Amino acid sequence: MKNQSFDYAAKTAELEAIVASLQSSDVSLDEALKLHEKGQKLVAEIEDFLKTAEVEITKRTVAEE
Amino acid sequence: MDDGLVFGVSDFVAYVNQTLEFAYPFVAVRGEITEFKVSKNRWVFFTLKDEVALLRCFATVYALPGPLEDGMLVQISGAPKLHERYGFSFTAQSISLVGEGALKRGAELLQAKLAAEGLFDESRKRALPEVPRHIAMVTAADSAASADFIKIAKARWGGLRVDVYDTFVQGEQAPAKLVAAIKAVNAEADLPEVLVLVRGGGSAEDLAAFNHEEVVRAVASSRVPMLVAIGHEIDVSLAELAADLRASTPSNAAELLLPDKQHELVRLRHVERSLDDVLKAFISSRRISLEQYKIVLDQSLQTSLETAKTAVKNLSQLLYAFSPMLPLERGYALVKDNAGRQISSIKGIAMGDVLQIQVKDGIMDSEVKNIQKGKL
Numbered sequence: 001m002k003n004q005s006f007d008y009a010a011k012t013a014e015l016e017a018i019v020a021s022l023q024s025s026d027v028s029l030d031e032a033l034k035l036h037e038k039g040q041k042l043v044a045e046i047e048d049f050l051k052t053a054e055v056e057i058t059k060r061t062v063a064e065e
Numbered sequence: 066m067d068d069g070l071v072f073g074v075s076d077f078v079a080y081v082n083q084t085l086e087f088a089y090p091f092v093a094v095r096g097e098i099t100e101f102k103v104s105k106n107r108w109v110f111f112t113l114k115d116e117v118a119l120l121r122c123f124a125t126v127y128a129l130p131g132p133l134e135d136g137m138l139v140q141i142s143g144a145p146k147l148h149e150r151y152g153f154s155f156t157a158q159s160i161s162l163v164g165e166g167a168l169k170r171g172a173e174l175l176q177a178k179l180a181a182e183g184l185f186d187e188s189r190k191r192a193l194p195e196v197p198r199h200i201a202m203v204t205a206a207d208s209a210a211s212a213d214f215i216k217i218a219k220a221r222w223g224g225l226r227v228d229v230y231d232t233f234v235q236g237e238q239a240p241a242k243l244v245a246a247i248k249a250v251n252a253e254a255d256l257p258e259v260l261v262l263v264r265g266g267g268s269a270e271d272l273a274a275f276n277h278e279e280v281v282r283a284v285a286s287s288r289v290p291m292l293v294a295i296g297h298e299i300d301v302s303l304a305e306l307a308a309d310l311r312a313s314t315p316s317n318a319a320e321l322l323l324p325d326k327q328h329e330l331v332r333l334r335h336v337e338r339s340l341d342d343v344l345k346a347f348i349s350s351r352r353i354s355l356e357q358y359k360i361v362l363d364q365s366l367q368t369s370l371e372t373a374k375t376a377v378k379n380l381s382q383l384l385y386a387f388s389p390m391l392p393l394e395r396g397y398a399l400v401k402d403n404a405g406r407q408i409s410s411i412k413g414i415a416m417g418d419v420l421q422i423q424v425k426d427g428i429m430d431s432e433v434k435n436i437q438k439g440k441l
Contacts, residue, residue, distance in 0.1 A: 008196045009195055018340070022343040022344060033344075036341075036344045043333060043336070043340070047333060049224060050330050050333070052223070053222075053225075054223045054224075055218050055222065055223055056225070056226050056227065057215065057227050058226065058227065058228050059229050060228045062246045062249045063245075
């Protein structure tokens with residue numbers, strides 16, 4: 001299931017780190033533009049996950065002792 | 066004397082046991098506990114009674130639902146036996162508490178016992194993952210409780226794998242089945258992140274399994290963190306106290322466990338906007354610096370220009386001061402030969418040479434008539 005390997009916690013943390021980097025303005029203009037682009041890509045990925053990911057149910061049996 | 070069948074003692078005992086086995090292979094008996102004692106932490110002896118009769122009983126500690134005491138009403142399941150030496154006795158395979166009174170008292174006793182062991186300590190409780198991706202659910206698979214949990218889970222989140230383990234959540238077999246299910250989850254190669262134990266509401270007897278010592282111990286010792294949701298209003302079961310997290314109902318369990326994708330989408334929009342705002346602010350602050358730099362540049366350029374202008378003005382004044390034309394303005398004449406060269410000496414001048422005399426307002430040709438040496 002494709003969306004099950006999507007690490008939502010990690011991706012949102014990455015996005016927040018990008019915003020923090022841009023806010024600190026320790027980066028060059030060039031880097032800032034690249035970060036912004038990466039951030040937009042992450043936003044799109046995360047949005048896609050939130051809108052399309054599903055819950056998958058599997059029935060399991062307990063072995064009789 | 067009648068020649069009927071005559072048995073030896075041991076034979077008779079054996080035959081009686083055969084008959085008992087045939088007639089009562091497995092029965093349930095209900096009564097009140099008296100003379101309860103546990104020996105060597107393994108053997109349990111008590112007498113079950115009602116208003117009229119007594120029944121001596123034997124069991125191992127594994128049959129116990131928890132600590133018991135005299136006066137409790139219980140139901141035992143097992144078989145009667147005529148012991149070779151010790152007489153008639155009932156061997157109980159399982160013992161369960163009957164009636165609210167006994168159930169409540171049993172829970173109290175068990176809670177005290179397990180609390181003393183530290184099973185309910187806050188420090189033992191583990192945090193559940195913020196965003197689970199793989200969980201297990203132990204429940205009665207076709208129950209409303211199970212359906213509630215799944216419904217809320219699907220509405221809230223995705224990218225989640227749920228392994229459902231079907232089990233009994235009430236009745237005599239429930240404790241053993243629940244323990245087996247919890248152990249099965251813990252034995253999986255691909256261990257889930259959370260084990261959710263879920264059942265709906267019911268009477269005190271329906272929920273008895275969740276106050277059974279073996280079940281509570283299984284919850285406490287689960288390697289996989291456990292979320293227990295028993296949907297009832299009044300008392301909290303001991304399984305819930307031993308869990309890492311407790312939910313009041315199966316729906317509440319899904320809410321505690323999973324984020325809400327609608328909330329997350331709103332949060333994402335905010336982050337998206339701050340991403341843009343922050344970039345704009347970044348560029349703005351850079352632009353201001355650029356403006357400031359431009360102003361500084363202009364100013365320094367202005368200054369340089371002024372300095373240059375002054376320098377040029379000074380130079381041109383200097384140049385004018387050294388101009389050969391200045392003496393002419395003052396009334397002197399400039400003398401040149403016919404080749405245009407300036408004459409400043411009599412040397413090389415002969416009588417009759419043509420000389421040009423330049424004065425401030427014109428030029429005259431002249432002929433040398435007389436040469437006289439000496440300073441004047």
